[in-house]
Amino acid sequence: MRGIANQTKFLKTDLIQDLLVNEDKFVIQVYPRFERFISTTVLQNVVSVTLRSLKLELTAGFYLGIIIGDNKTIKDLNLRYRGLDEITDVLSFSTIHQGIYYGVNPPKGEFPIDFPNPGRSLEPVGEVIISYPQAKRQALEANRPINEEVVTLLVHGTLHIFGFDHENKNDEKTMVDKQNAILTEIYPINQVEQ
Numbered sequence: 001m002r003g004i005a006n007q008t009k010f011l012k013t014d015l016i017q018d019l020l021v022n023e024d025k026f027v028i029q030v031y032p033r034f035e036r037f038i039s040t041t042v043l044q045n046v047v048s049v050t051l052r053s054l055k056l057e058l059t060a061g062f063y064l065g066i067i068i069g070d071n072k073t074i075k076d077l078n079l080r081y082r083g084l085d086e087i088t089d090v091l092s093f094s095t096i097h098q099g100i101y102y103g104v105n106p107p108k109g110e111f112p113i114d115f116p117n118p119g120r121s122l123e124p125v126g127e128v129i130i131s132y133p134q135a136k137r138q139a140l141e142a143n144r145p146i147n148e149e150v151v152t153l154l155v156h157g158t159l160h161i162f163g164f165d166h167e168n169k170n171d172e173k174t175m176v177d178k179q180n181a182i183l184t185e186i187y188p189i190n191q192v193e194q
Contacts, residue, residue: 025058030068034132037146038068046151046186050158053182058125064161065127066154074131089134090153092160094126128157148187155182 026047028040043066051057058064075087082091130153139149156179164179166172 025063027063027065029066031070031132033070034068037132038150039147042147042151043068043154046154047158049186050155050182053178053185054159054162056162062123062125064125064158067127067129068132068150069129071131071133074129074134077129087131087134089131089138090157091129092126092157093129094161094163095124096126096162126161128154128161130154130157151186152179152183155179155186 026044028043030038030040047064047066071087074089074091075085077091078088079085081093130150132150135149135153136146139146142149156175159175159179159182164171164175166175
């Protein structure tokens with residue numbers, strides 16, 4: 001299995017309490033400078049609600065990686081693996097569903113970087129990488145809480161892992177409807193904008 005998180009040198013991959021949550025189903029890594037703003041428990045709960053909504057369960061031996069990083073990392077990953085030289089808010093790398101490469105010369109063969117394995121012999125289903133600075137900028141522009149933006153991006157990225165996309169109008173409507181249904185479950189007091 002191939003992935004990207006190992007190339008991010010600031011991740012605290014040696015600290016088992018930061019990596020293994022929810023009986024090894026989620027590997028949550030937060031860049032140190034964003035730790036005080038992020039609740040790994042909230043991230044875990046968001047993914048749990050999302051999976052439950054999709055009627056999916058990660059079976060023993062599989063995990064989903066969640067990374068809260070910075071603009072530089074996400075821009076580098078976006079260029080390297082999608083051919084887009086720009087900052088984005090969330091990237092998803094799935095071992096189940098192949099994404100689209102938008103650049104001129106797609107990389108050949110498998111990616112040279114393994115998904116981080118948090119010990120034991122676990123297999124990844126994918127990784128969701130969120131740029132905290134980009135999420136913060138978008139939240140401020142929309143005049144909404146930053147954590148709400150991070151939650152929305154995590155739901156969006158997790159849906160991508162399991163095959164949802166927005167490459168055409170029908171797929172986009174399906175994905176937006178599912179995303180809004182999940183966010184309504186997370187925030188039951190009608191806080192989700194259509």
